[in-house]
Amino acid sequence: MHSTPQDLLDAVARSESGLKSDSFERLVVGRGSADSTAVHRALSLDALVLSLDSGRLIRSVADEATVSIASRSESYTLSIPARGQARLVANSTLGLFRGLATFEQLWYTLDGDKYLLNAPIEIADEPAFPYRSFSLDTARNFYPVDDILRTLDAMSWVKMSVLYWHVADSQSFPLEVPGFPELAAKGAYSKEEMYSVNDVELIIQYANTRGIDVVMELDTPGHTTAVGFAHPEHVACAGKSPWAKYANEPPAGQLRIASNATVEFVKRVFQSVLTMMTSTMMSTGGDEVNLPCWEEDEETIDVLNKRNIAIGEALNEFVVAIQGVLKANKITPFIKGDMILTHNVPVTNDTVAVVWQSSADAAGIAERGLRFIHQPSNYFYLDCGAGDWVGNNILGNSWCDPFKTWQRAYSFDPYANLTEAQFPLVLGGQMPLWSEQSSSENLDSIVWPRLAVAAEVFWTGGTLPDGTSRLANNVTGGRAAFSRLNELRYRLVDRGVKAIALQPKWCVLRPGECDVDA
Amino acid sequence: MHSTPQDLLDAVARSESGLKSDSFERLVVGRGSADSTAVHRALSLDALVLSLDSGRLIRSVADEATVSIASRSESYTLSIPARGQARLVANSTLGLFRGLATFEQLWYTLDGDKYLLNAPIEIADEPAFPYRSFSLDTARNFYPVDDILRTLDAMSWVKMSVLYWHVADSQSFPLEVPGFPELAAKGAYSKEEMYSVNDVELIIQYANTRGIDVVMELDTPGHTTAVGFAHPEHVACAGKSPWAKYANEPPAGQLRIASNATVEFVKRVFQSVLTMMTSTMMSTGGDEVNLPCWEEDEETIDVLNKRNIAIGEALNEFVVAIQGVLKANKITPFIKGDMILTHNVPVTNDTVAVVWQSSADAAGIAERGLRFIHQPSNYFYLDCGAGDWVGNNILGNSWCDPFKTWQRAYSFDPYANLTEAQFPLVLGGQMPLWSEQSSSENLDSIVWPRLAVAAEVFWTGGTLPDGTSRLANNVTGGRAAFSRLNELRYRLVDRGVKAIALQPKWCVLRPGECDVDA
Incomplete structure (x- = not known):
């Protein structure tokens, strides 16, 4: 057994604290108020369990982040069921750290409650470039x-x-x-x-x-x-x-x-x-x-x-x-x-x-x-x-x-x-x-x-994961990217980073409706 | 005798407080340290005396700022001797308010001291457009x-x-x-x-x-x-x-x-x-x-x-x-x-x-x-x-x-x-x-x-006051304007307004030396 590196423990603590203090609401008309009934009836998660699944030596996030660029391991899998325990698995603490970043940004706030959409969620993720x-x-x-x-x-x-x-x-x-x-x-x-x-x-x-x-x-x-x-x-x-x-x-x-x-x-x-x-x-x-x-x-x-x-x-x-x-x-x-x-x-x-x-x-x-x-x-x-x-x-x-x-x-x-x-x-x-x-x-x-x-x-x-061009003007292409970037911008502002607005908020709340041909 | 309008008193208090809290240093190489001896030997001002010199009814700054646009009075004269009392004279409290804005931005900080350059100073000022x-x-x-x-x-x-x-x-x-x-x-x-x-x-x-x-x-x-x-x-x-x-x-x-x-x-x-x-x-x-x-x-x-x-x-x-x-x-x-x-x-x-x-x-x-x-x-x-x-x-x-x-x-x-x-x-x-x-x-x-x-x-x-084009590339034209705007930018930042940088600081401290032909 190895002890968990302190910087991974610190990262988990920051994720927990971030999840609690984030006040980001869904970027839709009504800011998620239409989810109210579903949120109140929703099942709940008990925990997020992190584990390493390889024989790789357990090293700190800092050490993994500074190994030679070709030997970094950033992949992770994240399984979020509708109830019970979510699981984050990776080959390295750096992979776990990347998975935490994903996990903490899946959540929305509504009247003080935190919820996510479309559970169960299965994510298997890794970068194209280190x-x-x-x-x-x-x-x-x-x-x-x-x-x-x-x-x-x-x-x-x-x-x-x-x-x-x-x-x-x-x-x-x-x-x-x-x-x-x-x-x-x-x-x-x-x-x-x-x-x-x-x-x-x-x-x-x-x-x-x-x-x-x-x-x-x-x-x-x-x-x-x-x-x-x-x-x-x-x-x-x-x-x-x-x-x-x-x-x-x-x-x-x-x-x-x-x-x-x-x-x-x-x-x-x-x-x-x-x-x-x-x-x-x-x-x-x-x-x-x-x-x-x-x-x-x-x-x-x-x-x-x-x-x-x-x-x-x-x-x-x-x-x-x-x-x-x-x-x-x-x-x-x-x-x-x-x-x-x-x-x-x-x-x-x-x-x-x-x-x-x-x-x-x-x-x-x-x-x-x-x-x-x-x-x-x-x-x-x-x-x-x-x-x-x-x-x-x-x-x-x-x-x-x-x-x-x-x-x-x-x-x-x-x-x-x-x-x-x-x-x-x-x-x-x-x-x-x-x-x-x-x-x-x-x-x-x-x-x-x-x-x-x-x-x-x-x-x-x-390209996009499905092989199409990033800026293809469809719901999986540029329009989805714009929504994603708008959401990130509002999450950044919520956390004190003064990111600029990319559109009038009217457009932000209505993806695609400000397309030039909409 | 009329009593002094409260908003003029408030403005004076803000100017005093601003003068004290400003920490703006001259935008020259050394940030004014070369002025040290002169500043320590300099004569000092006792007071700034404000007065109205017309028969205009004494009204608040707010009232003067909202009279019909054609009848506003914003002119002022400011006399700053090398020692003794400075004098600010206007026809209206609004003119006095404009003069205060000039007065408080003439000062520089050096090791906690406040000083200005080139006294005695005589300014007679009024806007071209209301x-x-x-x-x-x-x-x-x-x-x-x-x-x-x-x-x-x-x-x-x-x-x-x-x-x-x-x-x-x-x-x-x-x-x-x-x-x-x-x-x-x-x-x-x-x-x-x-x-x-x-x-x-x-x-x-x-x-x-x-x-x-x-x-x-x-x-x-x-x-x-x-x-x-x-x-x-x-x-x-x-x-x-x-x-x-x-x-x-x-x-x-x-x-x-x-x-x-x-x-x-x-x-x-x-x-x-x-x-x-x-x-x-x-x-x-x-x-x-x-x-x-x-x-x-x-x-x-x-x-x-x-x-x-x-x-x-x-x-x-x-x-x-x-x-x-x-x-x-x-x-x-x-x-x-x-x-x-x-x-x-x-x-x-x-x-x-x-x-x-x-x-x-x-x-x-x-x-x-x-x-x-x-x-x-x-x-x-x-x-x-x-x-x-x-x-x-x-x-x-x-x-x-x-x-x-x-x-x-x-x-x-x-x-x-x-x-x-x-x-x-x-x-x-x-x-x-x-x-x-x-x-x-x-x-x-x-x-x-x-x-x-x-x-x-x-x-x-x-045009500039001397009738020449604002962007004439000489010390009174565009170069002076750039210095003036750089100075204002640093004064704004000093007061908590996040104005952008217009140049590398190296250039800011050396007016003209970043001109394309310098």
Whole structure:
């Protein structure tokens, strides 16, 4: 006999407490009042019994959530009879945790009673992809720890498995790195806008016990100007004007990849960040490097001349060196797709590519036999559509215009343009929030409920369970998805997450009646 | 001697309390720490002395905020010496209230001290237009009273003068109307999503004492399906399918304008709503009427046939009858521009038109010699750009796409396409929030700080005070505006209003350095 892991006990307690405090009523006209007689006459459940049915070692939810991505076990079966005991069975505590998330969201409130519909219910469930993620940029603007914890809770309710933490960027470096306190001391916007080692530990532990792995991204060699606030010696073209010539965003600045001292410094920083992690994955970033930044940097020119190599070679060496730190620590390295497709840097087959510029890039990555995650700007970017934020592009659009509606995200096919042999290369995907125009104030409203769409797409797979297109306009397709998403939105609000309304409530209560042809 | 009105005393107390609790630091690198020595050596102010300098009867702020729009007095002068007493002088308590709003936002915090820059300061200020408004739709989705009160506070900080309350629409009727309790009882989404008579009184009183007039809009004859939830006899084509043939939004339904009983009913409802108001203005709406709705309504056809009139004549009679109720009560009637430009309904010269479809419509209204307010969808709609919300227009845009950036709104010229003789017809303007995709959860983030742009445009006029274009890319033009708006955004957040970030904080602290050519 093994004792039950504490984080599973805690999860059960949270489910019980959530079930009691939820006040969500059915989204139908009358909010379930028509169920009143049936509810009063209904049979009742005594208990939900959880059990593990395999010989798998019993480990905590946190441990199961951070094993290597290919060996996670998230499947579960849930049997809810009309009376008596409901049963939740899984191969792992993580599977049980996923089943709990389903169980607690089957219930409705009516006059203080809790009830569910259509018992007996039999659910056998497992994800199509193990990697279902939210990527948060905490550098352009800062998010307090509580915001991240609240987001993790909501992510766990929709069974997301990863928080991809784009922690630093050119504008600020809010991460306290052990041994390198100067990075945040000089790189964070303020002492208050910083994640201490304790904060990071709290966030990771909070995530892991909620079935969520935390993949840190230290973006290199671009998007690193803020490193230079403490270490100007490691940053080329820092603050150089006009920034638009040297970087995709102000302020300009990139790591001096040709400098041996810089490479060694960056390796030590990565080595230190690894000590804070529980994940087997980490991203070295790599998007949007800018060649003129280096080509006009005298220190870089000197080294290249002395060694008689081109900047491309220096970039290759840099990537190999940084990824080497990860590999030496048995960490799977992630890298941005443009490093491979545009700069053709050498990566080994254990590397995972982040496909971000366009969904069309996935095929090129797959051709190289690399595993990858989908983060296409043309489907999944949460921040698009609010105009340009530079000071004087006064009537400009955001670069990834227009706004990505939930429907747009929901129409995404993870297998598009891939051969069946390439399907196993897809680990899953993520929706990112880039924070140039976001901050604590609008975090919930810009993220929710759209993020739940990615959670569903990567849990469900290429199509609906019956093989039809997700957006087929019928009761099992787009209309059912809209109802599902509306319900999730109201459940989130009920639990204190300020998810936006997707429709007038009149429509929410009448699925399909606001279809354009209804 | 007159005693000081209580609401002015209350306003002074709020300013004092706000000054003490504000923790806003200068938006410069170092957040004002470079001012430390100067602040410690600075002279100090003893007091702010308020005085009225005219023979105008001393009335409360609330009374001054609700006198007829043409006779409001909002000018003030503010003299702040380097030491001693600051002086705020106005012709009315409303002018003093506007001056207080300026005074309390001149201050910065540094290590607990409060300081301002560049004293002595002399400000002589008055608005270009008396009508500076926010229009809120509380029908598509509901907003709790506290949301409205918080919004009114923030509006008062940017000296807005009107809340235009689009209280009901086809989806819900949340207003308790004395004598017609069934309208909200059956028309509100729920008992909790309703504005009681007491709520309305509280909101209006809260607004008025903050220098804000509340203009109620009961939209007629379209946008009235929810009236039929209690009174089906008064609504044609209610819920008729496909809705898109009979209305711009689901559910279809319009008042039976040709029915004498309906006209009398609507007149009594308006008469009752008037009893709740303190304003001299009210809107009868009038946008987006749909002819097929009436043309296929048997009861309407019968009346038209019996009287041998066309639907256009019935519409004319309806508008004259409803506006007649307002005029009999000395209330200035507002009407939507399309009633005049498209349907050519007869209105008298005291009518104020709401120009909403396009900024280009203003000229046509001015040609008819009517006063009007600007609410152009192509500049000021706060809700655009988030995709379509009908169930199955899956990749569609919002009808007023794209998102209206603050810069777009700021580029608006209230005098465009008008002759100088027509300038006095412009009362001002308003930004509306239509709530199909908004609710309590995102109210602050979708409204602020963009609403402050309308506040500035209609306070300042056609150009900057020096006559140059608002968006001229120089330190007094767009760059200064961006700094001003960033500062306001951080002040709002400091006071608990969740205004969105417009830029990475790195840019906010370095005005101009994120310009595209910087």
